[in-house]
Amino acid sequence: MEDNLKPYAASSIGSKGRVYDENKPSERSEFQRDRDRIIHSSAFRRLVYKTQVFVNHEGDMYRTRLTHSLEVAQIGRTIARALGLNEDLVEAICLAHDLGHTPFGHAGQDALNECMKKFDGFEHNLQSLRLVDYLEKKYVEFPGLNLTFETREGILKHCSIKNAKSLGEIGQRFIKNKRPSLEAQIANIADEIAYNNHDIDDGLRSKLIDINEFCNLSLANSESKKIKKMYPNLSSKQFINEIVRRMINSFVNDIINNSSIIINEKNPKNINDIRNFTQLIKYSNKYSNINSETKEFLHINLYQHSKVRKMTDKAEIIIKFLFKKYSDSYKLMPKDSCLLAEKKTSELGKVGGSRIVCDYIAGMTDRYALEQYEKLKN
Numbered sequence: 001m002e003d004n005l006k007p008y009a010a011s012s013i014g015s016k017g018r019v020y021d022e023n024k025p026s027e028r029s030e031f032q033r034d035r036d037r038i039i040h041s042s043a044f045r046r047l048v049y050k051t052q053v054f055v056n057h058e059g060d061m062y063r064t065r066l067t068h069s070l071e072v073a074q075i076g077r078t079i080a081r082a083l084g085l086n087e088d089l090v091e092a093i094c095l096a097h098d099l100g101h102t103p104f105g106h107a108g109q110d111a112l113n114e115c116m117k118k119f120d121g122f123e124h125n126l127q128s129l130r131l132v133d134y135l136e137k138k139y140v141e142f143p144g145l146n147l148t149f150e151t152r153e154g155i156l157k158h159c160s161i162k163n164a165k166s167l168g169e170i171g172q173r174f175i176k177n178k179r180p181s182l183e184a185q186i187a188n189i190a191d192e193i194a195y196n197n198h199d200i201d202d203g204l205r206s207k208l209i210d211i212n213e214f215c216n217l218s219l220a221n222s223e224s225k226k227i228k229k230m231y232p233n234l235s236s237k238q239f240i241n242e243i244v245r246r247m248i249n250s251f252v253n254d255i256i257n258n259s260s261i262i263i264n265e266k267n268p269k270n271i272n273d274i275r276n277f278t279q280l281i282k283y284s285n286k287y288s289n290i291n292s293e294t295k296e297f298l299h300i301n302l303y304q305h306s307k308v309r310k311m312t313d314k315a316e317i318i319i320k321f322l323f324k325k326y327s328d329s330y331k332l333m334p335k336d337s338c339l340l341a342e343k344k345t346s347e348l349g350k351v352g353g354s355r356i357v358c359d360y361i362a363g364m365t366d367r368y369a370l371e372q373y374e375k376l377k378n
């Protein structure tokens, strides 16, 4: 099942295990089991109605968090397989990496973080972990999905030191400044490759990004010249598909080639070495620059675009409105959330109830949040 892995790859046999002990799966690796639990979770199904950049109801052509997560997993698996690392673990982390995202993308997250400022804040990575550790209610024998340490470690990409201190072993690397497995490092970079390139793709197709301006970027420039020479009569749709395809491919190849050079130099013997080294999954200098150039371009031309800003401004209003309403009256939430919020408030004070309100809002899809907003406003 996990034959031909490099000695420094994560493996089922070397896993630090699950919080609640379980029998070994008979036909699957531990990480395949994690992946399957993630796919069967209700948070995973809700990703289809959560925004990446474009609000879900703006059109069926754009990425949602679900299609984004699938693209991340595809890119991550390619890199993992080429480097002899654990593809199943990478897939599990990639599919789970955005589970904790709020409705309305980053705008929603920032708004919720602001609402929670007095109550320990809101971090989407931490929320993804909270979901798989506690909030999913699927199994009779344990709360959450009871995933392996390695999958949970990969899900918790960032974490403030303050929050890390309350997380036990999973938080230690942030306090001790250590690295996660190479599989987690791959999932992280696959996320970046996926969203940079599909935001370009969605931006070009929606015409919010001007194709000529885009073709001034260094990588796009050289690839567009090659494409135009080979296929002078492409439609703009075909051209966009071809250039995005080539860009993803070149980023993935760069990661594979550059990381394998670094791994050979460092010569890790096992996964402990990986945790003690600096990050080994990295772009070459050339692609690191191309990556920064792409991000800056997207920031100016897409994320700050007036049409996108209009959506993000509305998102902020909706999230803050809902947070205030539910905080003022827990009864406006479904019964189980209401009872839990009352219980937590009596145990911990306002901070306890606010966290339940925050969980409830974070779990909403874009359209559900919009519906609730319209309903409560009237």
Ligand code: MG
Binding pocket: 068, 072, 097, 098, 191, 195
């Ligand atoms: Mg992502």
